[in-house]
Amino acid sequence: GIQVEQSPPDLILQEGANSTLRCNFSDSVNNLQWFHQNPWGQLINLFYIPSGTKQNGRLSATTVATERYSLLYISSSQTTDSGVYFCAVGESGNTPLVFGKGTRLSVIA
Amino acid sequence: EAGVVQSPRYKIIEKKQPMAFWCNPISGHNTLYWYRQNLGQGPELLIRYENEEAVDDSQLPKDRFSAERLKGVDSTLKIQPAELGDSAVYLCASSLGLGTGYYEQYFGPGTRLTVT
Numbered sequence: 001g002i003q004v005e006q007s008p009p010d011l012i013l014q015e016g017a018n019s020t021l022r023c024n025f026s027d028s029v030n031n032l033q034w035f036h037q038n039p040w041g042q043l044i045n046l047f048y049i050p051s052g053t054k055q056n057g058r059l060s061a062t063t064v065a066t067e068r069y070s071l072l073y074i075s076s077s078q079t080t081d082s083g084v085y086f087c088a089v090g091e092s093g094n095t096p097l098v099f100g101k102g103t104r105l106s107v108i109a
Numbered sequence: 110e111a112g113v114v115q116s117p118r119y120k121i122i123e124k125k126q127p128m129a130f131w132c133n134p135i136s137g138h139n140t141l142y143w144y145r146q147n148l149g150q151g152p153e154l155l156i157r158y159e160n161e162e163a164v165d166d167s168q169l170p171k172d173r174f175s176a177e178r179l180k181g182v183d184s185t186l187k188i189q190p191a192e193l194g195d196s197a198v199y200l201c202a203s204s205l206g207l208g209t210g211y212y213e214q215y216f217g218p219g220t221r222l223t224v225t
Binding site: 035100 | 154214
């Protein structure tokens, strides 16, 4: 099956710093989503981005499907950005998402 | 618009007891998924429904797990009997469905199960 690798596994930032999270996947996909899992375990949808670039406030994401990777950018980080960020992909149609192991982000004041 | 609803949110049971999880997807979403998330890992699929039909259940441990989605709306996942290794967060998700061309999945808050 498809493999998803996220890097870095852990990241510690000072408040106000910028960061880039990476997601590599092993096969072509027609669904790619970025999630933020908050301390209560809720998976919050950040981006649905099988290809192209999107921005939402301080967050933006880019997926280069032909090269099988996606990037999540966080600018001017805040303590509330702390948590685990997951990349998840689906190969075709409504197939289930395959998740990476996540990047654990800690933003310190 | 209401999101995916799950209950209970937390449950502690002893091994060999039964357990039932309930999920109500977003209105109009035809595809429903049950995932399990172990500590420190990403969620992994247990079963996927397209309307009432289970179309992907290869990862469901059928000796003790069962699921149903009788009217193509809400769904129940059951464990009978529970084992210590079943301790995890059980997540329900939904999406619009096949043929829509839009496959974004939305997750409920999950049920944290502890088996003692």
